[in-house]
Amino acid sequence: MTEPLTERQRWVRRLGRNGGVVTGAALLLLLVAAALLADAVSTHNPTRLTPANRLQPPSAEHYLGTDEFGRDVYSLVVHGSRVSLLVGLTTMLLTSAGGIVIGLAAGYSRRLDVPVMRCMDGLMAFPAILLAIALMAARGPGVWNVILALSVVYMPRTAMIIRSTVLSLRELDYIQAARALGRRDSAIALRHILPNCLGPLLVQGSFVFAYAILAEAILGFLGVGVPPYVPSWGNVIASGKNVIREAFWVSLFPGLALTVAGLSLNLLGDGLRDVLDPRLRVR
Amino acid sequence: MAVVVTVVFLLIHLIPGDPVSVMLGPDASPAQIEATRRSLGLDRPVHQQLLGFYGRVLRGDLGQSYFLDRPVVTAIVERAEPTLMLMACALLVAVVIGVPSGIVAAAHRGSIWDRVLMIGSLLGVCVPGFWLSLNFIYLFAVRLGWLPAAGYASLFTDPVSALRYMVLPAVSLGFNQSALIARISRSCMLEALQQDYVRTARAKGLPDRAVTYVHAFRNALVPVVTVIGVTTAVLIGGAVVTEIVFNIPGLGRLVISAILRRDYPVVQGVVLVTAATYVFINLVVDVLYAFIDPRIRYD
Numbered sequence: 001m002t003e004p005l006t007e008r009q010r011w012v013r014r015l016g017r018n019g020g021v022v023t024g025a026a027l028l029l030l031l032v033a034a035a036l037l038a039d040a041v042s043t044h045n046p047t048r049l050t051p052a053n054r055l056q057p058p059s060a061e062h063y064l065g066t067d068e069f070g071r072d073v074y075s076l077v078v079h080g081s082r083v084s085l086l087v088g089l090t091t092m093l094l095t096s097a098g099g100i101v102i103g104l105a106a107g108y109s110r111r112l113d114v115p116v117m118r119c120m121d122g123l124m125a126f127p128a129i130l131l132a133i134a135l136m137a138a139r140g141p142g143v144w145n146v147i148l149a150l151s152v153v154y155m156p157r158t159a160m161i162i163r164s165t166v167l168s169l170r171e172l173d174y175i176q177a178a179r180a181l182g183r184r185d186s187a188i189a190l191r192h193i194l195p196n197c198l199g200p201l202l203v204q205g206s207f208v209f210a211y212a213i214l215a216e217a218i219l220g221f222l223g224v225g226v227p228p229y230v231p232s233w234g235n236v237i238a239s240g241k242n243v244i245r246e247a248f249w250v251s252l253f254p255g256l257a258l259t260v261a262g263l264s265l266n267l268l269g270d271g272l273r274d275v276l277d278p279r280l281r282v283r
Numbered sequence: 284m285a286v287v288v289t290v291v292f293l294l295i296h297l298i299p300g301d302p303v304s305v306m307l308g309p310d311a312s313p314a315q316i317e318a319t320r321r322s323l324g325l326d327r328p329v330h331q332q333l334l335g336f337y338g339r340v341l342r343g344d345l346g347q348s349y350f351l352d353r354p355v356v357t358a359i360v361e362r363a364e365p366t367l368m369l370m371a372c373a374l375l376v377a378v379v380i381g382v383p384s385g386i387v388a389a390a391h392r393g394s395i396w397d398r399v400l401m402i403g404s405l406l407g408v409c410v411p412g413f414w415l416s417l418n419f420i421y422l423f424a425v426r427l428g429w430l431p432a433a434g435y436a437s438l439f440t441d442p443v444s445a446l447r448y449m450v451l452p453a454v455s456l457g458f459n460q461s462a463l464i465a466r467i468s469r470s471c472m473l474e475a476l477q478q479d480y481v482r483t484a485r486a487k488g489l490p491d492r493a494v495t496y497v498h499a500f501r502n503a504l505v506p507v508v509t510v511i512g513v514t515t516a517v518l519i520g521g522a523v524v525t526e527i528v529f530n531i532p533g534l535g536r537l538v539i540s541a542i543l544r545r546d547y548p549v550v551q552g553v554v555l556v557t558a559a560t561y562v563f564i565n566l567v568v569d570v571l572y573a574f575i576d577p578r579i580r581y582d
Contacts, residue, residue, distance in 0.1 A: 122286025125558045127520030130538070134554055137542035214411055218524055221413055222539060237414055241528070248421045255414030262409035 020271030027264030035081040044072035046079045046231045055247045065249040076231045083232040084213045091212035092205045094151040095158045103162025120156035128153050136224040143226050150212045165197045199276040210265035287558045346548035355552035366533035370518045376457030385468025390495045407462025416455040416528040433530040452529045460514040467510045475499040505576045512568030516561045
């Protein structure tokens with residue numbers, strides 16, 4: 001007779017059966033591997049300028065060609081994944097942490113709810129990318145400023161999701177029971193409510209990850225993101241814009257990498273949502 | 284809106300660096316800098332500046348641009364036409380591609396069409412719009428020479444060139460959103476097709492086509508209108524990037540150049556007007572929602 005599966009094993013099995021989750025996770029792993037092993041798998045130093053080699057088409061020497069300064073596009077794309085994943089991951093963690101604190105506070109305390117949520121509404125009244133551009137203008141270029149700006153931009157939505165989850169949980173019997181047993185509010189929030197928010201948080205987190213990677217590239221492209229000398233996908237696409245007539249490959253390949261990153265996280269997010277919350281399944 | 288105004292005000296005052304020294308250049312004497320600062324009201328305490336800002340916004344006065352030598356409102360009005368035109372065309376593209384794709388995919392669920400359209404829409408959501416623009420420029424302007432690579436002509440002075448200039452920007456801006464609209468239309472349509480009245484219509488012996496396109500479609504439209512509203516709001520942000528790529532002299536280029544020159548009032552003005560438009564669009568969508576679906580009532 002086989003042992004009955006534990007709750008955790010059942011989850012893993014359901015995730016493993018979801019095509020989107022598996023494909024998304026595999027693509028994401030590929031990108032993470034590229035970022036971690038960037039020095040080993042790149043063929044050239046991505047920051048070295050060799051003007052004699054400028055705008056070479058893809059060849060055996062330069063797999064994806066060279067840009068207007070003679071930098072190797074393949075090595076730039078491989079190293080660019082570091083900035084993208086760093087920005088995406090850190091933004092996801094910061095928005096989740098901030099979203100949990102704000103969402104729990106607003107959902108759990110009636111006094112804080114209205115003022116906090118009005119502030120979140122105010123921040124959400126801005127088109128995301130415009131607010132990020134304005135914040136970057138205020139703070140100046142730099143990886144950490146990008147992360148900060150994007151975290152501010154995407155936090156309100158996460159906070160609202162946590163708040164609405166908390167509101168729906170707060171009146172459930174087991175929470176009432178914990179309260180009747182004399183548990184402190186903070187203990188109820190952390191022990192009983194937070195674990196139930198993890199599902200929506202994970203789904204939202206994977207979408208924030210995707211948005212942040214895209215937004216980082218847009219900011220870099222507009223010249224207000226990470227400084228131009230740092231190899232990032234947005235910066236490389238921006239430099240490709242100037243030479244699009246002679247060398248389409250400079251902007252083509254980092255853009256493809258960006259698309260793959262977006263695809264992996266969207267597949268992962270959609271798949272996680274289907275598995276964790278079957279009510280929201282898009283048929 | 285009060286929160287929006289305050290955020291806009293504070294945002295700009297986080298900027299490191301002094302607009303007055305940027306304006307007057309490195310050779311300006313401290314006395315000149317001080318005099319200019321006083322004439323612009325930058326020497327007063329921040330809370331007084333904020334109150335003054337509220338008052339002026341309520342009167343419709345967004346201040347004077349430091350660099351453009353004209354009121355911010357005038358600058359915004361001058362630059363609004365290209366942005367509005369771009370957004371309208373992009374919205375048209377998004378709806379014209381998105382809604383029919385979603386409906387066709389739902390009507391032929393599980394068919395090869397459904398699969399192709401849904402894989403296409405997934406890719407469409409993930410492809411970065413600004414990168415798509417560059418590839419369009421390369422393909423249609425540089426290689427094929429069918430359309431101009433960048434630029435803008437007013438619809439009122441030269442309609443033919445205006446449309447030729449607008450095709451690539453509108454398609455690249457609208458494409459992402461069309462993918463989103465297609466996915467939502469499909470799931471709404473599937474939902475509508477499962478309702479009892481659709482079964483009744485079928486039982487009455489109505490042809491499939493009539494059931495799908497007359498009975499189900501109208502009811503599937505309600506959530507789709509909401510998504511189109513959201514799309515319009517997203518297009519405002521996307522337009523900034525598209526204007527830079529295609530060199531369109533709209534609000535997006537205005538705000539980016541203002542940011543680079545530290546032209547506070549222009550940045551404040553454009554961000555404020557955009558956020559107000561965003562709020563207004565969401566309001567219109569809520570009202571439309573009740574209009575299309577009489578079951579919804581706001582008390």
